[in-house]
Amino acid sequence: MSCNVRIDTSSDYLLGKPIMLGETQIGYVNFGMHAKELTITNIKIFDEHQNQGYGTQVIKILEQKAKQNSCERLFVFHAPNSRSERFWLRNGFIVVEKTAVFCDLEKKL
Ligand SMILES: CC(C)(COP(=O)(O)OP(=O)(O)OC[C@H]1O[C@@H](n2cnc3c(N)ncnc32)[C@H](O)[C@@H]1OP(=O)(O)O)[C@@H](O)C(=O)NCCC(=O)NCCS
Numbered sequence: 549m550s551c552n553v554r555i556d557t558s559s560d561y562l563l564g565k566p567i568m569l570g571e572t573q574i575g576y577v578n579f580g581m582h583a584k585e586l587t588i589t590n591i592k593i594f595d596e597h598q599n600q601g602y603g604t605q606v607i608k609i610l611e612q613k614a615k616q617n618s619c620e621r622l623f624v625f626h627a628p629n630s631r632s633e634r635f636w637l638r639n640g641f642i643v644v645e646k647t648a649v650f651c652d653l654e655k656k657l
Contacts, residue, residue: 586614588624607639622655
């Protein structure tokens, strides 16, 4: 699949960095790099744009960014929800810890 989304990292936004499709914002993502890992603290594709592969494209962009910065893994934590968990698993993440209230996943690079 060709990549036609981009992450607007030009300035700091409170909510997250806009995910752009052309001139349209289709979501936002929050992430940070620290100690050789890139942590995704939040990702949202707006409802009307979900399920079209854009979230997957964003993960690929972040993975490239992490590799360029010599990170050894991607990390994400989220409230357990079987549907979003499937999204992470399909994108190559594995569950490292799971309780009733949170789920930590990682993707080694
Ligand atoms: C999870 C999310 C980022 C995925 O982005 P996307 O562009 O819709 O995903 P893709 O098209 O690349 O992949 C589709 C998969 O995403 C997941 N997904 C799609 N819509 C979803 C929703 N409303 N809630 C949870 N997961 C969803 C599903 O696993 C779906 O596969 P399925 O149809 O077989 O269930 C996006 O749907 C979203 O913002 N959901 C609501 C917020 C959220 O759950 N964020 C993740 C926790 S931080």
